Amino acid sequence: MFIQVIQGMCSDEPTLRGHLDRWKEDLAPGADGWLGGTYGMTDDGQFVGVVRFESREAAARSSLRPEQGAWWEEASRCFDGEVTFHDCDDAILMLDGGSDDAGFVQVIQGRVEDADRFRAFMSQPMDMLQQARPEIIGGTIAIDADGFFTETMSFRSEDEARKGEQMEMPDEMAAQFDREMEQVTDMRYLDLHHPWFATAMRR
Structure with missing residues (x-):
């Protein structure tokens, strides 16, 4: 799976959401290989979009369409300043991958x-995590060529997520997590209090 992470300061969320709704309605049917996306705004006005494709090639085909270029020319006007794109060939689903019914998404970046070690750690069976943190309903993990990663964690609600943060993990899991975090730098958390989602219709 390929993930493209799109971020930028947005001054007009309603209009941007309208553009994204129009993309799903008008452009998604012709975007072969598009799987879906998770979107949201942080408290300080930063838009985060985590868009999933079957492959980098599918994403490239979609972006090269004339209608895609015309759509982005309009949508990009909703942003203040630079919009960044992280292209991640190294992408996996965690647990069930999340749910379009999630009420809160936390984005973790660092x-x-x-990267191989990190991917192996995150790809292992998550039975212990699911038992210790049942409020986590899934997520995605994407790593770009420079080792920059973006992880999404989906929850039914923010209240459940905050309560879960206070719970202690089993010793074995905590030790594994601590070892893995030793190689992570520049970590930050982006809270999407009102996320929205798009998923490709199965054919």
């Missing part, structure tokens, strides 16, 4: 020294 940089890892050893």
Whole structure:
């Protein structure tokens, strides 16, 4: 799976959401390989979009369409300043991958020294995590070529997420997590209090 992470300061969320709704309605049917997306705004006005494709090639085909270019020319006017794109070939689903019914999404970003090690850790069975943190309903993990990662964690509600943060993890899981976090730098958390979602219709 390929994930593209789109971020930028947005001064007009309603108009941007309208553009994204129009993309799903008018452009998604012709975007072969598009799987879906998770979107939201942080408290300080930053838009975060985590868009999933079957492959980098599928994403490239979609972006090269004339109608895609015309759509982005209009949508980009909703942003103040630079919009960044992180292209991540190294992307996996965690647990069930999340749900369009999630009421809260936490985005975690940072940089890892050893992407293979990080991927192996995050790809292992998550039975212990699911038992310890049942409020987590899934997520995605994407790593770009420079080791910059973006992780989404979906929850039914923010209240459940905050309560879960106070729970202690089992010793074995906590030790594994602590070891893995030793290689992570520049970590930050972006809270999407009112996320919205789009999912491709199965054919």
